Amino acid sequence: MPFFLSPIANDQIFDSAGDPLVGGQVETYLAGSSTPAATYTSDTGLVQNGNPIILNALGYAPNAVWLSSGVAYKIIIKNADGAVLRTIDNVAGINDASVSQSQWVQSGLTPTYISATSFSLVGDQTAIFQVGRRLETLNTSGLIYSTIDTSTFAAGVTTITLVNDSGTLDSGLTQVSYGLLSADNSSFPFALLGPANTIALSDDGTTNAAHYLTFADGTAGQENLKTDTAKLAYNPSTGDLTGQAQVGDVKYTARNTAPAGWLKANGAAVSRTTYAALFAAIGTTYGSGNGSTTFNLPDLRGEFIRGWDDARGADPGRVFGSFQSGDIQSHAHGITNMRVAGSGVSSGVNIAPYEAAGGTVVTTTSGGTETRPRNVALLAVIKY
Template structure:
């Protein structure tokens, strides 16, 4: 027999037999403890009372063992305000006062605060076996009973199940399921015991939280009654290709009758099918989730309807400029504003000014402009005149043609006052036309005039000089070159596309500034070298002892030179360079100075050439000069 045990007493067995025969329940109500009369003993089934009872109270709990249905567990808690004795025995009593079972208990002292200096609750659990545990009933005094752990856990589980927030499920179904056996759901192989959220059943009343089983599925314990399935129920989904890591909630309003009311679940947060990224246009659902995204490149793609199209804007810009390409405008300063070119007979690129090139159509070209170029008209120093265009006042003129000035009556050879017209009062006729601001008289400029010239310098007729000139102010005439508003800064970049291509020796364009590495390498022919990079690494010391370090793009080549006085012709002389060659000393040479006419010729022997210097010996006492090259 074990050291500590519980026995049904003979009286208890007789009580149990009588209850069974009469069909009455076995009612257990109290438990008592004793000190065994002051010592440990072995209780027997013949006992009808404890040896010495020290306390008695109602049972707190009586329940079946989970693994052995014929075992009963009786529990009692002795309050802290009683004690001062040892517990060595315990007894379980029926409602009729029969000692039903007796317990041999490990000797334990039960203190009491008043006499022992400390107090504690004392917990006793007794396990005993009965032939029919279902007949045993616990009579409970509600004023002293305490909840057992099993009851508390069951109660908590029941109450927690009524809360809206549910324990997470492994997966959420994406279609109608047959609720039987393990299966594949949203890319996950579920097994018995897994929790599953159903939201898309053909019969919406079957939606909800279910537990996978090898046979028929059952609803989860936290959502298996109407009281536990309430509006606003929420649950997280752990896994799944479509629904993994998502939060769902029940949107069905109450009252809800489980297995009768259609249950509707919607995703509150989680994957909506849109790929991660940056989008210019989003579709958002009622919960604020992005369910679609796009990156439109047109106004229509953005759904914008109250704006102009690109062709309409281009037309508005052309109108807003107030001046079409080819319009001539006079400016009082010598710098044309953006979009204009001075009419100076210069040659321009058709790629840079496509609109103006198309407008002029080569009308002022002379034939030497080159392929892809056109020439501007010349207006410097000229008056503008309206084209006759069939009126007959200035017949025979081509649009844009040049015309010499008309004649006026003026005789530069006569210093006497004229009856009419212009005259002059200086004694010399030299430069008189220019002095009056007139062109020199040239017969070829007036092929249909009545002017007749002789071999002399004085014309026969009195009209001897050129054009009459109105009072005027000099302005710079410019032509509109770009099809964009003046001073808007919105020139069509497409017109400059040719200039954005790679520049070459014969082609205008753009080029990047070369890196120092590219300059040093010397193989790139598409970038520009700056002065700083050309000089990078260059050093020079201009003196009797000095050096010149070539730029890095020349490989860092170094030339060093110097002079020293020979102290002795009988010992070696070690000469140090001003700079140490970083890589190697390639060559070095030394020679003695010579005094012209002296006939004293010395020689120098050199050896031990290193990156830092060399060793020499001279045969003469004259100074010695040296030169070294390296890198």
């Protein structure tokens, strides 16, 4: 088995005052556990270091520290009195490609529980614990995944508030890890910023909190998807995704059947229970169905849509959702000259405009059965 040099404990270690950590202790465990894991004094792996490793008067380990190939370690650094100074988890030997990198970086800091959605850390940690960064915390109840909502430093302490995906922090909070990717200057092509701009997915692939997604400006060579006010917001209680179709929305589709989540807008009477959300949105505007258990959908088959006047005056007195029959605006046809043939009139004689009292001029009819513009027939559907 090959062995790789540890990135931790082979350099001089100092205390908080900047002095060598004389008598300090370096304990090694399997990553994420309390199971001791051996380290070795050379790349041969023949001689184990002590566990803990006791630092000498200069703050160095007495021997080199080598790690087993393919093993991820948790390394805890304590002072001579056994007080924990730092914890570093998921440590692999330098150039050990057989250990996969976790997406979570162990902070090594000791969190102080404040509430179900907040904790504090000693010192100014705002550079790492940025608004929008993802966190993994270890609590009595287990691992909780969250997004940083606020991160403020005052009086020597950084206070962090969170939006939890599910569950809450508790007084058993002992460990906090941050996401490998920073919320600032993300390596993603578009930055996903903060709890007000992020869709957070739980392990089962469902969203458990109402978060938002806003696209930032595309940089050079990227399509600009920015829209400052248009956001996608998921409401887990209703299943609505703002920015997509909402219940009661109408659209036209080039298919002849309604897609999933939509009904044909054909005037049908449908269940008030089965389609409760749609009933709450449109009520009996388009018909009360049987008056108790059903209601009617709008019937848009063969109809053109006209914008509701809403007190503008262009279509005065119009009730929202009401049907309007076809009509032709009142008008007249003038006659400047005509040629007639008939009894008592020579064929083809020109006469002045017709003025005889009680007379009628009948023109020849032409055209079809309705007045209409050019059009294409598509299926109108309504979101339920």
